[in-house]
Amino acid sequence: MSADKTAKLSLNGKSYDLPMMSPVMGPDVVDIRKLYDEADVFTYDPGFTSTASCKSAITYIDGDKGELLYRGYPIEQLAAESTHLEVCYLLLYGELPTKDQMDDFKTRITRHTMVHEQMHYFFRGFRRDSHPMATMVGVVGAMSAFYHDSLDITDPWQREVAAMRMIAKLPTIAAMAYKYSVGQPFVYPKNSLSYAGNFLHMCFAVPTEDYVVNPVLEKAMDRIMMLHADHEQNASTSTVRLAGSSGANPFACIAAGIACLWGPAHGGANQACLEMLREIGTVDRIPEYIAKAKDKNSGFRLMGFGHRVYKNFDPRATVMKESADEVLDLLGIHKNPTLQVAKELERIALSDEYFISKKLYPNVDFYSGIILDAMGFSTSMFTPIFAISRTVGWISQWKEMIGENGKIGRPRQLYVGPKKRDYVDLRHR
Numbered sequence: 001m002s003a004d005k006t007a008k009l010s011l012n013g014k015s016y017d018l019p020m021m022s023p024v025m026g027p028d029v030v031d032i033r034k035l036y037d038e039a040d041v042f043t044y045d046p047g048f049t050s051t052a053s054c055k056s057a058i059t060y061i062d063g064d065k066g067e068l069l070y071r072g073y074p075i076e077q078l079a080a081e082s083t084h085l086e087v088c089y090l091l092l093y094g095e096l097p098t099k100d101q102m103d104d105f106k107t108r109i110t111r112h113t114m115v116h117e118q119m120h121y122f123f124r125g126f127r128r129d130s131h132p133m134a135t136m137v138g139v140v141g142a143m144s145a146f147y148h149d150s151l152d153i154t155d156p157w158q159r160e161v162a163a164m165r166m167i168a169k170l171p172t173i174a175a176m177a178y179k180y181s182v183g184q185p186f187v188y189p190k191n192s193l194s195y196a197g198n199f200l201h202m203c204f205a206v207p208t209e210d211y212v213v214n215p216v217l218e219k220a221m222d223r224i225m226m227l228h229a230d231h232e233q234n235a236s237t238s239t240v241r242l243a244g245s246s247g248a249n250p251f252a253c254i255a256a257g258i259a260c261l262w263g264p265a266h267g268g269a270n271q272a273c274l275e276m277l278r279e280i281g282t283v284d285r286i287p288e289y290i291a292k293a294k295d296k297n298s299g300f301r302l303m304g305f306g307h308r309v310y311k312n313f314d315p316r317a318t319v320m321k322e323s324a325d326e327v328l329d330l331l332g333i334h335k336n337p338t339l340q341v342a343k344e345l346e347r348i349a350l351s352d353e354y355f356i357s358k359k360l361y362p363n364v365d366f367y368s369g370i371i372l373d374a375m376g377f378s379t380s381m382f383t384p385i386f387a388i389s390r391t392v393g394w395i396s397q398w399k400e401m402i403g404e405n406g407k408i409g410r411p412r413q414l415y416v417g418p419k420k421r422d423y424v425d426l427r428h429r
């Protein structure tokens, strides 16, 4: 990274030199850290569309090219050759593991897959019809009440143990939230299975029957996890970093990330998308919904379309579409009405001038929702699966932030409220 350019700002007759920073890839960055001290002005950027909030060496996105790299490796290559657990290693430690490193990592993760037995009682405190995301926010936050030996963020070993615990236990917690919501007994993790296979087992096995993980579904689940593993400074990751910048413990930070992910503009979009497809119901009603999406006053958006950063096809969506085809072939459910609606909606949106001109392509959630539905997951489990997958990204970004010893995150504002005024006694109001 070089810093040999400057930007000039001219303000009230004075000129300010602002240093520029050049990243390894991507647009240059104007360093405005001293702007307030020197020029007594703030910058205004709600939604952070033009603001780099940190330096990071983890994930790179080129939204115009539709490119996503984890530690420099293209997502398409990882999806074809790697596994989610190997990607976890890559994101956490920066390099692909050797065989010994991978074996050791797998052992460390599988040793942590069970949750504290007392946590079972904690689950039982929730209503049966709680959304699994609500349960997850609570239970992951509560991990800080169970694992006191990994709360000291100044100790690298404790940070490492917290990371292993969360990557290992999030699938168990999500599966337990699901089992609880459908009134079935919890299924303990099985360490002989892969990370994705174990998750499917914990969700779909019952004590009365043998459950054999289908390799096509296992591969599709592994891909869903890998494709969602990190996505640079998105809303939930920024939430984790902001929470972590105050020195909050890692479990609390990840719980904050889960809460943010839940929103329909972010991780909740996969659930919202499938619910929208079901609401549309039949292909003949699609034009009505397309018209609604184009009408500014309707407040309606086509869920599963558009992305803040990708103004080209989301590369994850391309891979996910392949997986969707594999899963649907295996299960032989091409005639499902929701799928018919999805396929037709995709076709229309890709050829409609409104969507083309605004560069609104189907995003990863559009296809992951279809796969998860076909696998038999209830829509309420879609976002928890995203949360499991993103956990490694959140933790990698959190660890990077702690390592940098950064400042507490504290944005400023453009105040538009009343000017200073005197208190008026109740009798005179």
Ligand code: ACO
Pocket: 264, 265, 266, 267, 269, 293, 294, 300, 301, 302, 303, 304, 305, 306, 307, 308, 309, 358, 360, 363, 364, 365
């Ligand atoms: N349907 C219809 N119109 C849309 C949609 C959509 N899904 N998305 C954006 N637009 C339109 C907007 O109305 C706006 O039009 P205008 O220029 O005439 O005002 C224009 O496209 C740009 O939209 P913005 O909201 O400014 O784009 P932004 O980058 O802020 O939003 C977002 C991105 C939130 C993802 C948006 O596209 C959206 O709401 N999509 C649906 C929800 C969704 O699928 N989210 C998943 C994101 S991916 C993820 O989290 C893994």
